[in-house]
Amino acid sequence: MTVQPSAFAKFSMCSLLAAGLLIAGAPVAFAGSDVVKEYDKDADKTLDLAEVKAAASAEFDKLNKDSDDTLDRAETKGVVKGKAFKAADPDKDGTLTKAEYMTIVESLFKKADVDNDGTLEAKEFHSKAGRALEKLID
């Protein structure tokens, strides 16, 4: 990966500030830009809600190993946290439909979109909501 020196400097600052929040190490360092690149269909360097939902829909299908239209806790292990799962499962049947999954995706999208412009840029994926969202789409 090529990184502009200035961008890298900016990122280093950022990661110094965020150091306390980051879990040990480099693997997550460029996760935000990777996820944007991967799902940015119109190549505007940001992900809009439609792009995020398309990715989330594909991820739902991938996670749904038994193809029964819902995700149970085992299928969402490491992807949806217990608390988020409960909140997204209003009928409390222990499974998430795709619609329920999309509700989590939309709410995290809004939380991660700190400048409220309707799109997520790479740096917005570095927030807590952004990282949680990334798990749901990638």
Ligand SMILES: [Ca+2]
């Ligand atoms: Ca885009």
Ligand SMILES: [Ca+2]
């Ligand atoms: Ca399932």
Ligand SMILES: [Ca+2]
């Ligand atoms: Ca449910």
Ligand SMILES: [Ca+2]
């Ligand atoms: Ca934004």
